[in-house]
Amino acid sequence: MQADDAGGEDELIETTFAPLASGFPGALGLKDDCAVLTPAPDEDLVLTTDAVASSVHFFADDAPGDIAWKALAVNVSDLTAKGARPLAYLLSLSFPERPERAWLDLFAQGLGEAQAAFGIVLAGGDTDQRPGPLSVTVTAIGSVPKGRMVRRATAQAGDLLFLSGTLGDSALGLQLRQDPTRSAAMGIDEAEARALVERYLRPQPRLALAPHLLSFAHAAMDVSDGLLKDCGRMARAAGLAATLEGIQLPFSKSLRAALARRPELFETAVAGGDDYEVLAAVPPSDADAFRAAARADNVAVTEIGRFARGTGLTVIGLEGRPFVAAVTGWDHFPAKT
Amino acid sequence: MQADDAGGEDELIETTFAPLASGFPGALGLKDDCAVLTPAPDEDLVLTTDAVASSVHFFADDAPGDIAWKALAVNVSDLTAKGARPLAYLLSLSFPERPERAWLDLFAQGLGEAQAAFGIVLAGGDTDQRPGPLSVTVTAIGSVPKGRMVRRATAQAGDLLFLSGTLGDSALGLQLRQDPTRSAAMGIDEAEARALVERYLRPQPRLALAPHLLSFAHAAMDVSDGLLKDCGRMARAAGLAATLEGIQLPFSKSLRAALARRPELFETAVAGGDDYEVLAAVPPSDADAFRAAARADNVAVTEIGRFARGTGLTVIGLEGRPFVAAVTGWDHFPAKT
Numbered sequence: 001m002q003a004d005d006a007g008g009e010d011e012l013i014e015t016t017f018a019p020l021a022s023g024f025p026g027a028l029g030l031k032d033d034c035a036v037l038t039p040a041p042d043e044d045l046v047l048t049t050d051a052v053a054s055s056v057h058f059f060a061d062d063a064p065g066d067i068a069w070k071a072l073a074v075n076v077s078d079l080t081a082k083g084a085r086p087l088a089y090l091l092s093l094s095f096p097e098r099p100e101r102a103w104l105d106l107f108a109q110g111l112g113e114a115q116a117a118f119g120i121v122l123a124g125g126d127t128d129q130r131p132g133p134l135s136v137t138v139t140a141i142g143s144v145p146k147g148r149m150v151r152r153a154t155a156q157a158g159d160l161l162f163l164s165g166t167l168g169d170s171a172l173g174l175q176l177r178q179d180p181t182r183s184a185a186m187g188i189d190e191a192e193a194r195a196l197v198e199r200y201l202r203p204q205p206r207l208a209l210a211p212h213l214l215s216f217a218h219a220a221m222d223v224s225d226g227l228l229k230d231c232g233r234m235a236r237a238a239g240l241a242a243t244l245e246g247i248q249l250p251f252s253k254s255l256r257a258a259l260a261r262r263p264e265l266f267e268t269a270v271a272g273g274d275d276y277e278v279l280a281a282v283p284p285s286d287a288d289a290f291r292a293a294a295r296a297d298n299v300a301v302t303e304i305g306r307f308a309r310g311t312g313l314t315v316i317g318l319e320g321r322p323f324v325a326a327v328t329g330w331d332h333f334p335a336k337t
Numbered sequence: 338m339q340a341d342d343a344g345g346e347d348e349l350i351e352t353t354f355a356p357l358a359s360g361f362p363g364a365l366g367l368k369d370d371c372a373v374l375t376p377a378p379d380e381d382l383v384l385t386t387d388a389v390a391s392s393v394h395f396f397a398d399d400a401p402g403d404i405a406w407k408a409l410a411v412n413v414s415d416l417t418a419k420g421a422r423p424l425a426y427l428l429s430l431s432f433p434e435r436p437e438r439a440w441l442d443l444f445a446q447g448l449g450e451a452q453a454a455f456g457i458v459l460a461g462g463d464t465d466q467r468p469g470p471l472s473v474t475v476t477a478i479g480s481v482p483k484g485r486m487v488r489r490a491t492a493q494a495g496d497l498l499f500l501s502g503t504l505g506d507s508a509l510g511l512q513l514r515q516d517p518t519r520s521a522a523m524g525i526d527e528a529e530a531r532a533l534v535e536r537y538l539r540p541q542p543r544l545a546l547a548p549h550l551l552s553f554a555h556a557a558m559d560v561s562d563g564l565l566k567d568c569g570r571m572a573r574a575a576g577l578a579a580t581l582e583g584i585q586l587p588f589s590k591s592l593r594a595a596l597a598r599r600p601e602l603f604e605t606a607v608a609g610g611d612d613y614e615v616l617a618a619v620p621p622s623d624a625d626a627f628r629a630a631a632r633a634d635n636v637a638v639t640e641i642g643r644f645a646r647g648t649g650l651t652v653i654g655l656e657g658r659p660f661v662a663a664v665t666g667w668d669h670f671p672a673k674t
Contacts, residue, residue, distance in 0.1 A: 033419065037384060039380075047427060048370060053465070056467045092387075130470060132470050135469075147375075
């Protein structure tokens, strides 16, 4: 296999990653120590960083292209929820051992697909070899009109809570990725199961929603650690109370089928995470316009609750009673219990 | 120890890292998913990312403050060599297990010291727990006047090669960090040994040099992977040949003493890496002005060679004969041999 192995760092960068940077002149072909970015006048830059690691955020035997896609998607999702347009990203890769050329080629191919889908290009990076899991750290940069970044903390009492797409498909996909035999008991057929696993493997940031968040949202964030946790964060940041109506939550046909047989999956859906949907606070007066603008761009947005004066997050379960979750969401860094 | 342990991710960010972001309004107190940066008019942004990991780039029992300092310093050094002024950074931390509060406090203290020394502030980040070594990935952002970033590839034939500070102290410090008993055989006393180890642990980016690189350098880069390797990269990028004069290399008094007893340390000095000095290509007509400007800011710069038409890197050893290194420098990602 030796001949198929990747070369040293410089060769690796030149052959595998430089082509991904060809659309960004400031990357200087990845032949410099830094990249240079000329900001457009009247724009702010929006910055975010998120890492994914093998056996924590993805499975070691996931397809290399899926790992690459997810690493970029989770960052672009953050930008999108702020109303930002993706511009460029930096990539820091750590391998426990030298990957084979074939693995790298597929990884680069997945990055290329994600770049094309998200309109973002590689600007620079860092690669090294160390013990521990394969990890991929992305820092993504986007742009918004000056002073217009949509924040997490600026919801107002009376705002309606909107969620894009559907909730819980990715968490269900994760369960099916872990144990495909579960689908039968959930009443999910093979094609549906594949689609759910695909949602877990290849999150789709709601890029088309960004301009409408700028126009209509008082506040927004992406749902990555579970709706309960992230909605709780948004309410706390604004110093408000939030109520979520379980009956209004947008569930896919597959998830509805699974919920009918396994009602406990409601908790998986609201706390499971990895949704990468947008949670937005929109004033009632703009709700119709927001919905119409999103629909015109083929993004469904669903009213799922509202903000009010007070504190705390209340979730009304499917039976109309307050729902108390045993687990409120994904903590990247759990407190010792 | 439980009470001394750090809390969950949100608490960790609020108590440990938010204070480090207080000088950067766009960090929004680390309470949003993204940071926002308003670029100054007429400035380009310079971007770089570098990761350090336990047992690879630092020792597991290094002081937490030193680990923090180094993670930030290696990135700021990249910015400085491009003529950039540091602005802000994002921090991605991976812990194999929950660190104790005392460790985190010291880590944050080291970050704070480095921030103050380098004039950079925390803008955002990401923290998670995963197997493998503690790793710290920094993405640093600096600014330069529009179109003025000093590149690696733009040296010209006839340019003189200048190096800041002294060479090899950090590589020697690493040897003494690994085995303090070596100092006696090197003729290095305890205070000198401490200073050398300190150079390895707390690199000092040559911030004061940045404006003078903008004024006088055709090309520049920081020396982090060893002078031979990095100078070779600079020559190759420009399509030029480079000659380095060993006798002109700036060695500290300690390194000279060690070289007198152990001549093989010449290779350690030129190939060892971790110098974080600036290598600059300056036209002969500007050499005196560059030297004087640097001296006025208390940075020594030494002429160590020159670029010429051709290819390849020639090093003239201390005895006046071409020097051939067994190892040419640090490869983050070594090719299998």
